[in-house]
Amino acid sequence: MTRAFTFPGQGSQAVGMGKELAEAFAPAREVFEEVNDALGQNLTKLMWEGPEDELTLTENAQPALMAVSVAAMKTLEAEGGFALADKASFVAGHSLGEYSALAAAGAFTIADTARLLKLRGQAMQRAVPVGEGAMAAMLGLDFDVAKEVAEEAAQGEVCQAANDNAPGQVVISGAKAAVERAAEIAKTKGAKRAMLLPVSAPFHCALMQPAADEMKAALAEVAMQAPAVPLVANVTASRVADAETIRNLLVEQVTGMVRWRESVLYMVEQGVTQLVEVGVGKVLTGMAKRIAKEAETAAVGTPADVETFLKTL
Incomplete structure (x- = not known):
């Protein structure tokens, strides 16, 4: 079986997200603590207790969703005794999920990813006045x-x-x-x-250019490694492994279209037979079933999901 791990985007957030993972697994707790420390914010309290309207704010939802995705991935690796590169041919993420994918694949540190996503959320909100x-x-x-x-x-x-x-x-x-x-x-x-x-804002269109400019400056300051496995990028719907190329594509992604349908088709054409959604919800799993009916799907976001998935390896 050839596998790709995929990571969800904004809209999947919900109060309580990640709480069961943190209670069940030390690797998940460590990820959440690292995100809290990086942001100087008790993000997990907001994630687990709400209020929902504050969690839904772009600057909170983006790092929160990444935290759950990476916590789930780190838990899979620790409990299964493997590294991501041993079990996947590609990673891909929907919009902000691209950052989760890169953190999971070791291209960015968790702390840097959390700070980048906090800024990305703020920059996207600043780019266009509310209501316009x-x-x-x-x-x-x-x-x-x-x-x-x-x-x-x-x-x-x-x-x-x-x-x-x-x-x-x-x-x-x-x-x-x-x-x-x-x-x-x-x-x-x-x-x-x-x-x-x-x-709260018109994402992935030309109105986001001010946010793209902010992200270009921020990304230029962050250390980056080549990911452990190639990324299938949102804006090209094809594989990329070079860190500097990925850095540029992340800037383009702010104003560019998320080519998710084509990305899934590309992975299947490259031999991927299982698409595993890592993080909150099953939005990407639902899309995958519509895009590539022949591919197997799985979603891993809870302790029960972790145990079920590891039995299949």
């Missing part, structure tokens, strides 16, 4: 049609495909009025649903 941007999910439209809808709706404003998640599931992002126009146009093009998403 929006994102909408186009359900039931193929990517090419959704892209045409975004282009037609733009009318001189920013409106572009942000996430190509799975067949019939494309998210667009941009100026609020343009995204609202796109949602209406989508219905005339055969979309089953076109709905605005409850997000």
Whole structure:
């Protein structure tokens, strides 16, 4: 079996996330403590007790989701007695999950990843005043049609495909009025649903350029190693192993489209037969089943998941 570990993005967060892992496994506790120390913030208290609206803030949700993903991965390695590179051909992550993937693969330290994601969340929030941007999910439209809808709706404003998640599931992002126009146009093009998403900023579009500039400066200051296994990058949907190339792609990723559907297809074309989602929830597992029905899937985010998955190795 050829395996890839994948790491979820924003939207999967929930109060209580990671608590069972921390209670059951010392390696998970160590990851959470390292993240708290790096941020000078009791992030785990927020993760486990809420309030939910504070956890959902981008600057908290991003490092929190990474912490659970890396805690789960470190637990798998410790309990299973293996290193990630022994069991995977690739890592990949959805948007902020790309940072989780890189931390899990040793490209960044956990502390540096936590600080980068805190800044990334703050920079994305700063880039566009609240209420001026929006994102909408186009359900039931193929990517090419959704892209045409975004282009037609733009009318001189920013409106572009942000996430190509799975067949019939494309998210667009941009100026609020343009995204609202796109949602209406989508219905005339055969979309089953076109709905605005409850997000605080228009991620993965040109309006995020100020955040990309901030991340470029921050990433330039951070030490980086080649990952233990190649990353399948969001913006290229292909493998990359060189640290400096990855650094540049992480900057592009802020304004660029998350090519998740193509990334999964690429991994399967390269011989991957099992996609293992590591962290909170099963969003990527659901997408994988729609993109590549022939691939096996697994999700590891709780102590029970850890035990179940290790029995399959």
